[in-house]
Amino acid sequence: MTGFGARLDAALDERGSLCVGIDPHPGLLAAWGLSDDAVGLGRFADTCVEAFGGLAAVVKPQSAFFETYGSAGIAVLERTVVAAQAAGALVLLDVKRGDIGSTMTAYARAYLDPASPLAADAITVSPFLGVGSLDPAFAAATEHERGLFVLAATSNPEGPQVQQAVVAGRSVAQAVVDDVGARNAGATPLGSFGVVAGATIADPPDFTALGGAVLAPGVGAQGGTADDVRRIFGASLRAVVPSVSREVLRAGPDVAALRAAVERLVADFAFLRD
Numbered sequence: 535m536t537g538f539g540a541r542l543d544a545a546l547d548e549r550g551s552l553c554v555g556i557d558p559h560p561g562l563l564a565a566w567g568l569s570d571d572a573v574g575l576g577r578f579a580d581t582c583v584e585a586f587g588g589l590a591a592v593v594k595p596q597s598a599f600f601e602t603y604g605s606a607g608i609a610v611l612e613r614t615v616v617a618a619q620a621a622g623a624l625v626l627l628d629v630k631r632g633d634i635g636s637t638m639t640a641y642a643r644a645y646l647d648p649a650s651p652l653a654a655d656a657i658t659v660s661p662f663l664g665v666g667s668l669d670p671a672f673a674a675a676t677e678h679e680r681g682l683f684v685l686a687a688t689s690n691p692e693g694p695q696v697q698q699a700v701v702a703g704r705s706v707a708q709a710v711v712d713d714v715g716a717r718n719a720g721a722t723p724l725g726s727f728g729v730v731a732g733a734t735i736a737d738p739p740d741f742t743a744l745g746g747a748v749l750a751p752g753v754g755a756q757g758g759t760a761d762d763v764r765r766i767f768g769a770s771l772r773a774v775v776p777s778v779s780r781e782v783l784r785a786g787p788d789v790a791a792l793r794a795a796v797e798r799l800v801a802d803f804a805f806l807r808d
């Protein structure tokens with residue numbers, strides 16, 4: 535297998551720059567005529583994989599919506615990860631984990647070790663305990679050729695209170711980007727360690743030395759647009775992966791309509807790899 539960064543770069547070239555989320559909100563289950571239980575969840579996830587597992591470069595199941603249904607929900611998540619990978623997508627599991635190093639080792643084993651039933655191609659992680667606390671995940675990702683996306687400048691309006699705080703002359707968000715960039719040193723064409731920066735943010739960090747991808751959630755339901763992405767990530771557009779969940783999922787449950795929504799967004803963001 536090849537490192538995650540190289541696989542991501544190839545997938546973006548082949549399928550276009552888009553990450554599509556599988557976020558089975560209770561309201562979406564109802565809108566799709568599905569029951570608010572693990573059976574409805576399973577049908578929702580299966581339909582998503584059928585519609586865009588073979589189309590989107592990256593598929594991002596949101597773990598929280600699966601965890602809601604307990605062990606039966608986790609079982610659906612496990613088979614969703616496997617099915618989306620089998621359809622050719624890279625699976626980014628959105629779990630936003632972060633803890634002291636010894637516990638981080640266990641999270642890394644759960645999500646990045648191919649022997650685990652929940653192993654994904656990449657996961658989201660939170661650096662609130664310090665980027666260094668994530669070292670077991672960086673090590674496991676390197677060993678198993680997986681990826682990490684570290685929260686840096688999140689899409690929610692509450693984020694800047696912490697992320698724009700200035701410490702030793704730079705914002706916390708910039709410090710996270712710089713720390714992640716140091717771990718990508720020398721990697722081509724794309725390092726395996728990315729950051730998360732919303733398509734809604736007002737004060738973007740400088741991503742030019744990141745050397746990895748920028749996952750940009752917030753497009754669609756949260757108000758972010760293709761123009762916002764162009765403005766926010768100006769010098770680093772090639773590395774940006776816009777992430778969309780509800781904007782696509784609202785088109786379901788019709789598989790053709792879901793596909794059309796994904797195809798429209800891939801076309802909207804074609805400029806990122808021009």
Ligand SMILES: O=c1ccn([C@@H]2O[C@H](COP(=O)(O)O)[C@@H](O)[C@H]2O)c(=O)[nH]1
Nearest residue numbers: 596688689690751752755756778779780
């Ligand atoms: O800064 C962040 C980090 C993660 N997310 C996640 O992305 C999706 C967004 O869903 P939409 O329906 O497209 O708004 C969701 O899973 C969030 O948990 C984010 O929004 N912002």
